[in-house]
Amino acid sequence: THAEDTLIGVYGESHIEVARIEDAKGKCFLMQGHSDKAMEYHHKALKKKIDVLGPINSSVLSTRMNVAAAHRVRQELDEAATVYREVLNVQKLSLQREIHPHKRKQLTDDIGLTMRMLREVQREKNRSLDSMGSIIEEKKEHWEADWGAEDGRDEFQSQAETFSNYDCF
Structure with missing residues (x-):
């Protein structure tokens, strides 16, 4: 965009404002599907923010949350959970070190949000596992209906034994 090009021209590619624009663009791309x-822009922003602000800055954590959200949309639930846990660990450590009451309150709220996101990812993973279990059960019922419970197993076992008698190497 023109604004981003102008910022890069004035401040350089690694300026924090460029990273913030990239992060915002990532959010827009995610909302557009x-x-x-989205992941590309969030990662660009994350690298710049870490280089300039360090890994535990609240702006860096916000971008990490955006990365986790993009993983969720992509159904990369293990990756999303990992990122949320990393953020949560930094937030808890920051809370232990913080002495200002208003910052402690903000960190407590942030921890609550991150924990909620982590629980939602876990629920999504559980639903996915439940769905897989249902699909497996349906396939088993279909197999048994087509072949009969015992006939199917006997046929499969017979084929497996025949196959194992061949020397392939």
């Missing part, structure tokens, strides 16, 4: 582009 372009998770690949």
Whole structure:
């Protein structure tokens, strides 16, 4: 965009404002359903923010949350959970070190949000596992209906034994 090009021209590619624009673009791409582009922009922003602000800055954690959200949209639930846990660990450590009451309150709220996101990812993973269990059960019922419970197993066992008698090497 013109604004981004202007910022890059004035401040340079690694300026924090460029990273913030990239992060915002990532959010826009995610809302438009372009998770690949969203992930690309969030990672660009994350690298710049870490280089400039360090890994535990709240702006860096916000971008990490955006990365986790993009993983969720892509159904990469293990990756999303990992990122949420990383953020949560930093937030808890920051809370232990913080002495200002208003910052402690903000960190407590942030921890609550991150924990909620982590629980939602876990529920999504559980639903996915439940669905897989249902599919497996349906396939088993279909197999038994087509072949009969015992006939199917006997046929499969017979084929497996025949196959194992061949020397392939």
